[in-house]
Amino acid sequence: MTSPNVRRRADLxxxxxxxxHCSAKCCRYFALPIDEPVSRKDFDFIRWYLLHDRATVFVDEDTWYLLIHTTCKHLQDDNRCGIYETRPQICREYTTNECEFEDDWCYERYFETPEQIDEYAEAMFGPQFPQSGRRKKDSIRSRKPMGLPVL
Incomplete structure (x- = not known):
């Protein structure tokens, strides 16, 4: 998928x-496949990921990914590699044939906050805290804090 205002390969x-002609998108993040969450505990691990700065989770073609928005420490101001001759093998194998030059990064599902993943898990499993206030067994979260007394 590409937006109409994105420069296309065919235009070059x-x-x-x-x-x-690129902003070095491939050097400004990395994404790792993760197991698809199937339990409250799995979703709580994803919640933990999302509590960290610059981490997001997305689903693309039914595969879940942890996406870390971080720039390679060797990316230079001109968007070129500062260690091109000694770059890691993963960089050597990467080509522009299928890079995300034109991609607008639209995903099936995209989670930026722990609240979003909680909301999604609640839609899948129902409320995490039943009326009794007891936690479900598969949660690793702390108990919901009690409200402060009104003075």
Whole structure:
């Protein structure tokens, strides 16, 4: 999927190096596949991920991913690699053939906050705290704090 205002590969002159026109998207994050959550405990682990700065979770083609928004420490101001000759193997194997140059990063599901994943889990499993106030067994969360007394 691409937005109409995104520069497309087809717009570039033939033989042009795609990296000369890119903002180095591939060097500004990494995503790792994670197990699809199937229990409250699984969702609570995802909640823990989302409590960390610059972490998000997305689903693409039925695969769940932990996405860490962080820039490679060797990315230079001109969006080029500062260690190109000694870059890691994963970078060497990466090509511009299927890079996200044109992608607008729309996903089936995208979670940025712990509240969003809680809401999704609640839709899947119902409320986490039943009326009795007791926690479900598969939760690793602390008990919901009591309200402060009104003075």
């Amino acid at each position: 002159p033939k033989g042009e190096n795609l990296c000369d």
